[in-house]
Amino acid sequence: MAKALYKITFFNHGKIYALYAHRVGSSHLWGFTEVADLVFDLHDGLVVDPTEERLRDEFGDTKSLHLPMQSIVRIEEVEKKGQSSIRDAASGENVVTPFPMPAKPR
Numbered sequence: 655m656a657k658a659l660y661k662i663t664f665f666n667h668g669k670i671y672a673l674y675a676h677r678v679g680s681s682h683l684w685g686f687t688e689v690a691d692l693v694f695d696l697h698d699g700l701v702v703d704p705t706e707e708r709l710r711d712e713f714g715d716t717k718s719l720h721l722p723m724q725s726i727v728r729i730e731e732v733e734k735k736g737q738s739s740i741r742d743a744a745s746g747e748n749v750v751t752p753f754p755m756p757a758k759p760r
Contacts, residue, residue, distance in 0.1 A: 659735060662689050663727040665743060670727065672739045673709065678729055681720045690718035693735055709738050 657676045664671055676691035694710045695703065713719070 661730045670741045686720040
């Protein structure tokens with residue numbers, strides 16, 4: 655049986671983060687939710703997602719996150735991992751902008 659996969663959406667410093675993890679539960683710290691076993695894409699090729707790279711830099715060595723309950727927007731159990739994101743809370747636009755790609759030739 656496959657491990658459960660969760661998408662956690664939460665506020666952090668005026669931004670909305672969306673991360674994926676295998677474990678979510680009540681923290682031993684009162685008022686917090688524990689998020690552990692974070693899941694990141696591993697890219698070995700040339701295509702690198704800058705958002706995923708930034709999240710891996712920020713949370714890559716993290717054993718578990720203890721998020722305040724009031725900062726959590728949503729926790730979803732999902733079938734497969736989607737794209738992790740960091741968005742501005744006010745506008746909803748992505749904070750990390752992908753490198754512009756040249757137009758496709760005609």
